[in-house]
Amino acid sequence: xxxxxxxxxxxxxxxxxxxxxxxxxxxxxxxxxxxxxxxxxxxxxxxxxxxxxxxxxxxxxxxxxxxxxxxxxxxxxxxxxxxxxxxxxxxxxxxxxxxxxxxxxxxxxxxxxxxxxxxxxxxxxxxxxxxxxxxxxxxxxxxxxxxxxxxxxxxxxxxxxxxxxxxxxxxxxxxxxxxxxxxxxxxxxxxxxxxxxxxxxxxxxxxxxx
Amino acid sequence: xxxxxxxxxxxxxxxxxxxxxxxxxxxxxxxxxxxxxxxxxxxxxxxxxxxxxxxxxxxxxxxxxxxxxxxxxxxxxxxxxxxxxxxxxxxxxxxxxxxxxxxxxxxxxxxxxxxxxxxxxxxxxxxxxxxxxxxxxxxxxxxxxxxxxxxxxxxxxxxxxxxxxxxxxxxxxxxxxxxxxxxxxxxxxxxxxxxxxxxxxxxxxxxxxxxxxxxxxxxxxxxxxxxxxxxxxxxxxxxxxxxxxxxxxxxxxxxxxxxxxxxxxxxxxxxxxxxxxxxxxxxxxxxxxxxxxxxxxxxxxxxxxxxxxxxxxxxxxxxxxxxxxxxxxxxxxxxxxxxxxxxxxxxxxxxxxxxxxxxxxxxxxxxxxxxxxxxxxxxxxxxxxxxxxxxxxxxxxxxxxxxxxxxxxxxxxxxxxxxxxxxxxxxxxxxxxxxxxxxxxxxxxxxxxxxxxxxxxxxxxxxxxxxxxxxxxxxxxxxxxxxxxxxxxxxx
Numbered sequence: 001x002x003x004x005x006x007x008x009x010x011x012x013x014x015x016x017x018x019x020x021x022x023x024x025x026x027x028x029x030x031x032x033x034x035x036x037x038x039x040x041x042x043x044x045x046x047x048x049x050x051x052x053x054x055x056x057x058x059x060x061x062x063x064x065x066x067x068x069x070x071x072x073x074x075x076x077x078x079x080x081x082x083x084x085x086x087x088x089x090x091x092x093x094x095x096x097x098x099x100x101x102x103x104x105x106x107x108x109x110x111x112x113x114x115x116x117x118x119x120x121x122x123x124x125x126x127x128x129x130x131x132x133x134x135x136x137x138x139x140x141x142x143x144x145x146x147x148x149x150x151x152x153x154x155x156x157x158x159x160x161x162x163x164x165x166x167x168x169x170x171x172x173x174x175x176x177x178x179x180x181x182x183x184x185x186x187x188x189x190x191x192x193x194x195x196x197x198x199x200x201x202x203x204x205x206x207x208x209x210x
Numbered sequence: 211x212x213x214x215x216x217x218x219x220x221x222x223x224x225x226x227x228x229x230x231x232x233x234x235x236x237x238x239x240x241x242x243x244x245x246x247x248x249x250x251x252x253x254x255x256x257x258x259x260x261x262x263x264x265x266x267x268x269x270x271x272x273x274x275x276x277x278x279x280x281x282x283x284x285x286x287x288x289x290x291x292x293x294x295x296x297x298x299x300x301x302x303x304x305x306x307x308x309x310x311x312x313x314x315x316x317x318x319x320x321x322x323x324x325x326x327x328x329x330x331x332x333x334x335x336x337x338x339x340x341x342x343x344x345x346x347x348x349x350x351x352x353x354x355x356x357x358x359x360x361x362x363x364x365x366x367x368x369x370x371x372x373x374x375x376x377x378x379x380x381x382x383x384x385x386x387x388x389x390x391x392x393x394x395x396x397x398x399x400x401x402x403x404x405x406x407x408x409x410x411x412x413x414x415x416x417x418x419x420x421x422x423x424x425x426x427x428x429x430x431x432x433x434x435x436x437x438x439x440x441x442x443x444x445x446x447x448x449x450x451x452x453x454x455x456x457x458x459x460x461x462x463x464x465x466x467x468x469x470x471x472x473x474x475x476x477x478x479x480x481x482x483x484x485x486x487x488x489x490x491x492x493x494x495x496x497x498x499x500x501x502x503x504x505x506x507x508x509x510x511x512x513x514x515x516x517x518x519x520x521x522x523x524x525x526x527x528x529x530x531x532x533x534x535x536x537x538x539x540x541x542x543x544x545x546x547x548x549x550x551x552x553x554x555x556x557x558x559x560x561x562x563x564x565x566x567x568x569x570x571x572x573x574x575x576x577x578x579x580x581x582x583x584x585x586x587x588x589x590x591x592x593x594x595x596x597x598x599x600x601x602x603x604x605x606x607x608x609x610x611x612x613x614x615x616x617x618x619x620x621x622x623x624x625x626x627x628x629x630x631x632x633x634x635x636x637x638x639x640x641x642x643x644x645x646x647x648x649x650x651x652x653x654x655x656x657x658x659x660x661x662x663x664x665x666x667x668x669x670x671x672x673x674x675x676x677x678x679x680x681x682x683x684x685x686x687x688x689x690x691x692x693x694x695x696x697x698x699x700x701x702x
Contacts, residue, residue: 167340207363207367
């Protein structure tokens, strides 16, 4: 279990500093698979059958469909090798490390006294959430903002899993459906933005002010 | 029979959406749209009538829960949906005629318009906190497509910012939902029922106050982003100015209400658990900040629709202040303000739609002599601006007066003083822009515009409400509001 938690954190760090877009998408797919694994192990430990269904959904949606959709977008738009990162990657690593420390500090044991899994998992989940946010604000391509959002969603899923042994299946299904539609709509907008602006660099999305 | 009205109020917009998309002939589609919103409005009134006679209703195996607060917002959504749909028919037809969109896009427009209404109704009817979250996220997704409808540079930018900011915001709200589920899981584990308002309220003693407090902060940030509370309002002026005008009216008039509804529900729950001090003060501060932030942007505004959008930030702040102050007067004013703001702001967005279509620009500096150029819209823009800035004898004055007198009655002089200061500053700023637009001489190269019958009807309904509600509150609305007050905890 702890190995999986460490792996997912390492994966998130690599995502923060990743330069080439297809490398980043591969990392997102791996994160989805890791999340599915954690969900399975967790289901095994707690004997909660819902978590197996959750693991399956994560594997299909986050490990397969979403990365495939991202690759499709990249190929269609033919993203040029514009520099995506705002800062150098070692600075980003430092910030990400700070965020992880912050998460461990925020989720103090007093708030969640009862559950051991929550104690280990919740800080990691919060780290993923914050790292997702970091990815969104430190990259220029609009596609990367979508990727940051996916990392945030993964963090949320993990929070739900570790703190509460998974959300009710109905709600989980609704959240997954929303996520799929969101990726679809954002992908659609990416195409339109690319067609209209000739690039998906967010530097160009700054005309509305005041 | 009771179930029937609820199901109709919820699903008629969905059915209308699908049929509008499938119908190829524009005339028939317009009829379907009009029919759909009329039936939807009728059934929402029926639901509200049932609430008035009895107590809260549940439907669909406990997934839907309608008390006075939900029913009241349901009627507002259906009403604004009705007038916005009527206004859309001519407005969008005109957009086709002047070549901004092609006729085929109309089907998509009506599909997402009605879907958008559907998701909002789902939000206010949801009993389950998770379903409420799903509903609010779905409103973002459907309305983002409407914001980016014109596919111009500016509208794509607005839609992208809107969807990204609101989805990030709402991700934090999901964390709040998860924490609530954690707190409720201590009582009865692994059941979907534990996220229902009815369950949470029934077991309020056993919920962990610390966890709920943390959850409320996440919910406030998340749904507050969607409600346009400052400093999380940055998507709002962009989205409201770039969407087609009838959609702006719906966004501003009711979408913001729906998001605020989520915050208020959670505030009510938290008040039951730890007392209202904590969340009320947060709402009060966020409300006042929103009002204050709107002031400079209204003064320096260059774009007519952005002017109206910043006014929405202000008015969401006013409602938050009313709820935060609490007490009978504050809550009464806040509940009435939901309706007052919705009708006044949709009237303004309709007039702004006609005016911008006529002048071909949203720039305040290039709009002159609107009263002579478009006699009806010009006059109504002026009347609507008087109403929205809280001038008596119009409706917004009544609710704002109620909130501020509630503040003084509780001897909270600083908050009430700031409230009055912001309102008067915004009044001056608004009048400065609006008087320049409606008076003056119209450009010579433009003929006097003609306004279509249906648009005038769509503007007439909110106009009547603005005038009537400013003079007296009809007894049926008064009964409704006192039921809403019971839900909000104003009277025991």
